[in-house]
Amino acid sequence: MKLGEGVEQAVHSVVMLAQLSPDGLLSAAALAEFHGVRASYLLKHLQALSGAGILRTQPGPKGGYRLARPVGNISLLDIVLAVEGPEPAFRCLEIRQRGPNPLPGKPLRPCAINSAMQRAEQAYRAELRRVTIADILTDVGRDADASAIAARSCAFLAIHERKQEAGRLR
Amino acid sequence: MKLGEGVEQAVHSVVMLAQLSPDGLLSAAALAEFHGVRASYLLKHLQALSGAGILRTQPGPKGGYRLARPVGNISLLDIVLAVEGPEPAFRCLEIRQRGPNPLPGKPLRPCAINSAMQRAEQAYRAELRRVTIADILTDVGRDADASAIAARSCAFLAIHERKQEAGRLR
DNA sequence: GATTTTGTACTCGGATAGGAAGTGTCCGAGTACACATGG
DNA sequence: CCATGTGTACTCGGACACTTCCTATCCGAGTACAAAATC
Numbered sequence: 001m002k003l004g005e006g007v008e009q010a011v012h013s014v015v016m017l018a019q020l021s022p023d024g025l026l027s028a029a030a031l032a033e034f035h036g037v038r039a040s041y042l043l044k045h046l047q048a049l050s051g052a053g054i055l056r057t058q059p060g061p062k063g064g065y066r067l068a069r070p071v072g073n074i075s076l077l078d079i080v081l082a083v084e085g086p087e088p089a090f091r092c093l094e095i096r097q098r099g100p101n102p103l104p105g106k107p108l109r110p111c112a113i114n115s116a117m118q119r120a121e122q123a124y125r126a127e128l129r130r131v132t133i134a135d136i137l138t139d140v141g142r143d144a145d146a147s148a149i150a151a152r153s154c155a156f157l158a159i160h161e162r163k164q165e166a167g168r169l170r
Numbered sequence: 171m172k173l174g175e176g177v178e179q180a181v182h183s184v185v186m187l188a189q190l191s192p193d194g195l196l197s198a199a200a201l202a203e204f205h206g207v208r209a210s211y212l213l214k215h216l217q218a219l220s221g222a223g224i225l226r227t228q229p230g231p232k233g234g235y236r237l238a239r240p241v242g243n244i245s246l247l248d249i250v251l252a253v254e255g256p257e258p259a260f261r262c263l264e265i266r267q268r269g270p271n272p273l274p275g276k277p278l279r280p281c282a283i284n285s286a287m288q289r290a291e292q293a294y295r296a297e298l299r300r301v302t303i304a305d306i307l308t309d310v311g312r313d314a315d316a317s318a319i320a321a322r323s324c325a326f327l328a329i330h331e332r333k334q335e336a337g338r339l340r
Numbered sequence: 341g342a343t344t345t346t347g348t349a350c351t352c353g354g355a356t357a358g359g360a361a362g363t364g365t366c367c368g369a370g371t372a373c374a375c376a377t378g379g
Numbered sequence: 380c381c382a383t384g385t386g387t388a389c390t391c392g393g394a395c396a397c398t399t400c401c402t403a404t405c406c407g408a409g410t411a412c413a414a415a416a417t418c
Contacts, residue, residue: 001171001172001173001250001254001255001259002171002172002254002257002259002400003171003259003260003261004361004362004363005261005263005362005363006362006363007260008260008261008262008263008265008283009265011283012265012266012283015283027389027390027391028390028391029390035265035266035268036265036268037265037268038363038364038365040364040365040366041363041364041365043391043392044363044364044393046391047391047392047393050391050392057390057391057392058371058390058391059369059370059371059372059389059390059391059392060370060371060372060373060389060390060391061371061372061373061388061389061390062371062372062373062389062390063371063372063389063390063391064390064391065391076283076286076287076290080171084171084172085171087172089171089172089173090173090177090178091173091175091178092178093175093178095178095179095182095205095206095207096182096205096319098205098206098207109313109315109316111313111316112305112306112309112310112313112316113178113181113182113185113246113306115309116246116297116298116301116305116306117246117298119297120246120294120295120297120298120301121294123293123294123296123297124290124291124293124294124297125290126293127286127289127290127293127294128286128287128290131286131290135282135286136282136283136286139282139285140282143281143282146281146282149266172361174400174401174402175401175402176401176402197350197351197352198351198352199350199351208402208403208404210403210404210405211402211403211404213352213353214354214402214403216352217352217353217354220352220353227351227352227353228351228352228410229350229351229352229353229408229409229410229411230349230350230351230352230409230410230411230412231349231350231351231410231411231412232350232351232410232411232412233350233351233352233410233411234351234352235352
């Protein structure tokens with residue numbers, strides 16, 4: 001039960017991208033510099049987000065990343081699944097059947113243990129699905145510290161944000 | 171977001187131990203043989219359960235493992251935490267502050283992202299805390315497949331179960 | 341024959357190698373701009 | 380002066396090493412039984 005630290009980078013990057021103007025772009029290098037992380041490592045996760053349909057990319061100079069969907073339609077679960085993969089955390093290997101004398105009737109119903117673990121993970125995912133980037137942004141508006149950081153983000157965006165050329169986004 | 175397969179082994183072992191007579195013992199070798207897993211690897215997790223106060227051990231010949239608490243007082247969460255460790259899955263590294271110009275006021279309130287992730291994990295743990303070994307056992311009684319496996323467990327226990335000597339348990 | 345002593349076999353416990361996955365890095369494909377060139 | 384062609388610089392994308400954690404294994408400490416020796 002451990003999440004890679006790429007998840008945090010991915011979520012913060014999405015939040016950052018959500019704060020720029022409707023047709024703005026931001027390069028991976030700018031995102032990495034702002035968060036103090038390695039650009040080449042962040043790229044890996046940004047690519048995962050792009051492949052999952054959460055981000056859109058524009059190659060070439062003046063290129064960068066941009067949200068592919070409205071902020072209300074991007075949940076934390078979408079990001080976590082895109083970065084960590086969709087596989088469930090608990091995989092039942094049916095070690096009940098790996099003993100010296102397994103039962104002949106093969107297709108067993110899932111055991112109670114597996115069911116309980118799956119229910120717990122469903123609850124986890126449901127909670128993450130309820131929270132969207134829009135919710136995060138409204139919380140940012142309420143919190144003083146977060147507002148200060150958001151102001152810093154704006155200053156940073158004012159320097160690094162790029163306007164998207166009409167009709168040239170993938 | 172991935173759990174080691176030791177979790178499944180640990181839970182099944184606890185369920186197995188819950189099915190033996192009140193003062194019965196079962197060796198790690200027998201548990202491993204029944205589940206078809208490596209004994210030396212299972213030992214590691216059984217030790218973790220022992221250290222967490224879930225199992226009791228009796229060393230020496232005729233020794234083995236036994237539950238340390240009633241089945242209604244052992245939740246799946248206890249086992250998962252004992253095996254995987256108590257650290258939360260998501261660790262906020264505050265990469266908001268790792269940028270080129272961090273805020274001076276140090277003690278920031280936890281960011282909305284971290285809060286959401288923690289809430290999700292709380293839901294996950296709460297769901298696991300609700301399920302005890304007693305619940306698993308009652309489910310075993312209802313399911314046909316599980317009952318057949320339970321019968322097989324009984325046959326296995328009849329051979330490998332050991333009676334605890336009075337007053338010699340650690 | 342009963343008791344003590346000793347030896348052995350079996351158990352758990354912690355410390356030690358191997359392998360997979362996450363982490364970190366690199367180079368290549370593609371695009372847009374800028375400049376130079378020709379009309 | 381304008382249009383065209385070319386070169387360059389910058390972007391993302393995927394393929395390649397390194398580190399950490401999980402997996403698998405080993406040897407050592409401790410205990411109970413059993414047998415042998417002694418009283």
